Amino acid sequence: MVHWNRMRVRELLTRRTFALFVLTFVGAVAISQGRTEGKNRAWPRLSSVASGELPITEASALALTDSGILAVGDRSSMVVRLAADGGGDEMQVLGSFDVGPAIHERFAVCTSAAGDVCKDQLRDLTTQWEAVQGDGRGRVFLLQETTRSIFVMSVEGRKVEAVIGLAMAAETRKAKKTKGADSAEGFLLLKNGHVLVARERAPTVLIEFGPKGDAPLGLSAATRLASGEAFALPAALAPGGRVVYEALHTWTLETTKGCDVSEIASDEQGRLYTLSESCSTLRRYGSLAPTAETAPAELGWRLPKKVRNAEGLAVLADGRFLVATDHKSARPSLHLLQAE
Numbered sequence: 001m002v003h004w005n006r007m008r009v010r011e012l013l014t015r016r017t018f019a020l021f022v023l024t025f026v027g028a029v030a031i032s033q034g035r036t037e038g039k040n041r042a043w044p045r046l047s048s049v050a051s052g053e054l055p056i057t058e059a060s061a062l063a064l065t066d067s068g069i070l071a072v073g074d075r076s077s078m079v080v081r082l083a084a085d086g087g088g089d090e091m092q093v094l095g096s097f098d099v100g101p102a103i104h105e106r107f108a109v110c111t112s113a114a115g116d117v118c119k120d121q122l123r124d125l126t127t128q129w130e131a132v133q134g135d136g137r138g139r140v141f142l143l144q145e146t147t148r149s150i151f152v153m154s155v156e157g158r159k160v161e162a163v164i165g166l167a168m169a170a171e172t173r174k175a176k177k178t179k180g181a182d183s184a185e186g187f188l189l190l191k192n193g194h195v196l197v198a199r200e201r202a203p204t205v206l207i208e209f210g211p212k213g214d215a216p217l218g219l220s221a222a223t224r225l226a227s228g229e230a231f232a233l234p235a236a237l238a239p240g241g242r243v244v245y246e247a248l249h250t251w252t253l254e255t256t257k258g259c260d261v262s263e264i265a266s267d268e269q270g271r272l273y274t275l276s277e278s279c280s281t282l283r284r285y286g287s288l289a290p291t292a293e294t295a296p297a298e299l300g301w302r303l304p305k306k307v308r309n310a311e312g313l314a315v316l317a318d319g320r321f322l323v324a325t326d327h328k329s330a331r332p333s334l335h336l337l338q339a340e
Contacts (some may be wrong), residue, residue: 007010016116038228042280045302047340049320051332052091055079059324059333061143061186061263062312063135064226069093069314071324073332077103077126079157091322091334095258099142099157100126106160106240131186131263136228143187143197143277150195150243151188152233162180162233165244166197166209186264186313189225190217195231195245196288198274204253206264206272206288209245216249218290221270239275251288251295254283270299275313282313282321307335 056073063070063171069082069091077100083092103126112116124146128325131143138155158169166184186198208216209236217223225231237243252263253261258278266272271296272285305309305325312324320338327333 003225005135018095025117040279040300040302043281043302044340046282046304046321046337048304048306049336050090051336052334053331054080054324054333055096056199057092057328058326060311060326061128061131061134061322062265062314062322063134064314064316066136067134067138069139071243071312072129072132073324075127075313079132079142083235091336097141097156099101099151099153102157103151104154107211122171130184133187133189133338135189135225135231139142139231141187141189141231143184144188145183145185148184148320152231160240162237162240163242164195164209166195167244167246168197168199168207169247185260185262188219188243188264188266189231191225191229191232192217193234194248196264198261200260200262204255204261206251206253207292208248209252211243211247212246216290218249218288218292219266219270219272220287221268224266224270240286249290251292253285253295254285254297261316262311265315266311267315267319268317272320273313273315277310277326280308281311282323304335304337306332307337 014116026096031223054071054319056071056078060074060283061072067176071082072081078096079095081094081098083094104122105323107125108122110121113119128145129142130145131300133141140157142155144149148166149169151160152162154161159261168184188196190196194208196219197207197209199205199207234243255336256279259276259281261274262277264272264273270287274283280325282301283297285297288295307323309326310323311326314322316322320336323335323337325333
């Protein structure tokens with residue numbers, strides 16, 4: 001007589017079912033990535049000049065500013081400042097500063113992380129940074145995904161100078177059903193206190209925000225915030241106060257189906273660049289006219305195969321690109337790339 005070990009059989013079935021699920025999921029992802037890669041196969045692939053490790057985990061954004069290259073991560077309140085070696089291949093860490101204490105002092109009800117509620121509140125106030133920028137006064141601008149707000153921090157993050165809320169909304173039925181369709185993934189500073197924000201998907205669009213009633217500027221060499229120029233906050237805004245910006249104009253980006261936008265950047269000519277994490281690609285667009293409805297792409301590149309989970313982008317003065325990748329493990333997370 002055969003005696004079945006029912007517990008053993010269930011365990012084996014569970015393991016096999018889980019293994020089959022994992023194989024199916026991995027295969028589906030590989031097929032999806034392969035299809036997307038195939039659509040962009042004619043694009044040239046960027047070459048890797050150098051790679052290094054950022055002193056933050058899960059890097060989410062980069063920005064080229066007057067005070068250096070700024071880098072932030074999803075799960076930290078630290079801002080890292082880097083310097084390019086005179087256009088060379090080495091990136092030097094100049095230092096870092098923590099914006100957490102100033103934000104906690106301004107907004108937190110809790111005074112310590114004792115207890116789960118306070119621990120969560122203090123963490124949520126100072127994490128989930130999706131983009132970073134800087135102006136000519138040395139101020140740091142941090143875009144938070146969860147609140148759809150831009151925190152304006154003084155030099156070295158010592159205090160909160162202002163918070164800009166973005167009135168983002170999912171305009172289409174598809175967008176309303178798509179997770180994260182009303183969240184921002186990157187932004188640029190413009191003149192007149194305006195900001196240009198990228199929405200990740202459903203559909204992928206750029207939205208210019210500014211004070212209610214303002215006319216849109218678009219993006220060009222004349223409208224992007226210039227080197228040494230201070231970003232103009234509303235004159236009536238009290239120190240540390242909050243203002244809500246309205247959507248002034250929207251541009252639909254020309255993208256490959258299935259490709260998101262994880263970061264945007266611009267060069268001195270006022271051209272727009274977008275980075276796609278899901279498709280491992282980088283695109284260049286022209287300037288954005290304030291009367292246009294769409295933004296056609298001019299050029300496109302594939303990222304090197306080793307550069308995965310690309311989240312941060314900075315366009316250097318010499319035309320090369322810095323790309324930050326989102327990794328939890330210790331491996332290169334900062335890549336200097338160039339077109340052949």
